[in-house]
Amino acid sequence: MAVSNAPRLDPIARAARFARSTTQIRYQQAAMARPTGGGPSTPITLNRVGLLAYLHLAIRGSVAGTLTVPNALGMASIVSRVRLTANAGMDIVSLSGAGYHYGVREVIESEYLDPNGQSNARSAVTATTFNLDMTIPIAANLRDPIGLINLQDTGATLVLSVDWLADATVATGATVTGTVTPYLILYTVPPMEEDLPDLSTIHTWIEDQRSIPGAADITYDWILGSQYLQVLHAAGIGASGADNWTRYQLRMQQNQFPLIYDVAGMDVEYRLLRGRARPAGLIVIDRLASSGLGNYGTIRDIFDSSKATDAASIITAAGAGTLYTIRRGLQVLGGSGKAA
Numbered sequence: 001m002a003v004s005n006a007p008r009l010d011p012i013a014r015a016a017r018f019a020r021s022t023t024q025i026r027y028q029q030a031a032m033a034r035p036t037g038g039g040p041s042t043p044i045t046l047n048r049v050g051l052l053a054y055l056h057l058a059i060r061g062s063v064a065g066t067l068t069v070p071n072a073l074g075m076a077s078i079v080s081r082v083r084l085t086a087n088a089g090m091d092i093v094s095l096s097g098a099g100y101h102y103g104v105r106e107v108i109e110s111e112y113l114d115p116n117g118q119s120n121a122r123s124a125v126t127a128t129t130f131n132l133d134m135t136i137p138i139a140a141n142l143r144d145p146i147g148l149i150n151l152q153d154t155g156a157t158l159v160l161s162v163d164w165l166a167d168a169t170v171a172t173g174a175t176v177t178g179t180v181t182p183y184l185i186l187y188t189v190p191p192m193e194e195d196l197p198d199l200s201t202i203h204t205w206i207e208d209q210r211s212i213p214g215a216a217d218i219t220y221d222w223i224l225g226s227q228y229l230q231v232l233h234a235a236g237i238g239a240s241g242a243d244n245w246t247r248y249q250l251r252m253q254q255n256q257f258p259l260i261y262d263v264a265g266m267d268v269e270y271r272l273l274r275g276r277a278r279p280a281g282l283i284v285i286d287r288l289a290s291s292g293l294g295n296y297g298t299i300r301d302i303f304d305s306s307k308a309t310d311a312a313s314i315i316t317a318a319g320a321g322t323l324y325t326i327r328r329g330l331q332v333l334g335g336s337g338k339a340a
Contacts, residue, residue: 018145018197021190025050026183029160034061034178038080038166041180046158050186051197052149053139055084055093055160059132061178063125067171070125074239076101077125078170078178079132080163087157092149092204093136097121097165099207099324100134102237102279107230107286107328108137112274122279124239125171130178140203140229140330145187147203147330152189200332203229207326212244212317222311226329228303229288234324235317236281247316248283254310259285283315302330 027049032041046052059079071077079097086092095104101121105114115135120128140146151158160182167174190196204226212218212235222231236244243263250259261269261283270278273286287302305311315323 017195018187018190021192021195022051022187024053025186025188027186029182029184032160032162032180032182034164034176034180038164038169038176040161040163043159043161044182046151046160046182046184048151048154050151050184050188051145051199052151052158052184052186053137053142054185055134055136055138056183056185057082057134057136057162058181058183059134059162059178060130060181061176062129063170064127064175064177065171065173067125067127067173070171070239071165071169072238072240073098073102074122074124075130075132076121077165078130078176080165081161082134082136083161083163084136084138085159085161086149086202087155088159090202091206092138092158092202093206095134095136095205095207095326096209096324097132098237099232099234099326100136101132102241103232103234103282103324103326104205105135106274106279106282107232107284107288108135114276122239125174127174136205138203145197146201148187148197148199149202150189150199151184151186201330202333203328203330205326205328207324209325210323212319212321212323214320215318216316218315218317218323220313220315220323220325222305222313223327224305224308224311226305226327226331228305228327228329230326230328231285231313232324232326232328233283233285233313233315234281235283235315235321237279237324238281241280243280244318244321245281245283245315246318248285249314250285251312251314252308252310283313285313 076097084093105116119131121132139148162180167176236242248261
């Protein structure tokens, strides 16, 4: 993927010049149908137009049948994985339906509003229609150009893929139908190269999952090298979720513990920042929270892990289950690039 050769300005000046010379546009791509029984939809390549800032996915459908043994994650389980991949190798987005709806939608944008309040993704699986819409930032937010991707760059090809959970895993006796309609939120490419923002950084959302064998301290080693904006852990999420953790510690350099939470402490901080109750099971390590609004590229407390030799989450689990982890970060690329 290519980057800009435009002169380097301070972040405020760069953002201001970009804002004056561009317009936000929306582009709808063709719908992706859920295969009968589940599995991957046919992937689509994003159209080569503009600078990609946001990806909106309208995920709608229905569950029919006489249901037993519904999936404990609720309607969110219907989407197994959403991926946005660059050049057939680099994941920019890799999220499960559960990871998104119990985690990501709680933390996007610095106003911390829930962009998917209309969704029934957290509801128990029943024979009804579902709304699993996702709003995924590609840029860091709608103000700053950090993370924008130039879709007109001939050296970059972005592919969107959606994998659906099998009918019988959503619920025994279920027949699931659904579609995904992608909407691209774009900015026009500035007419003058000097107004093109620095495109050397991508903004990634990567989720992984691991089993929790039982009540014990679980150590999750952070992958070093990127700049972390947020790390979301989830232990105990689901349609009838309950916290499956009692204590969180962030360990750095083997013996420093800058963040320590119990459940009540996490609740208090969460409500302060977002004005609503924390979803059961969710642990939010938020390095954006102190940045405030309108910072225009000067994100205050991001953690540059390339300068660390150790960073790890230590989670005291209350029992067996699954630990979901979503890493939100910035990665610097190499190369050159201008608008095609």
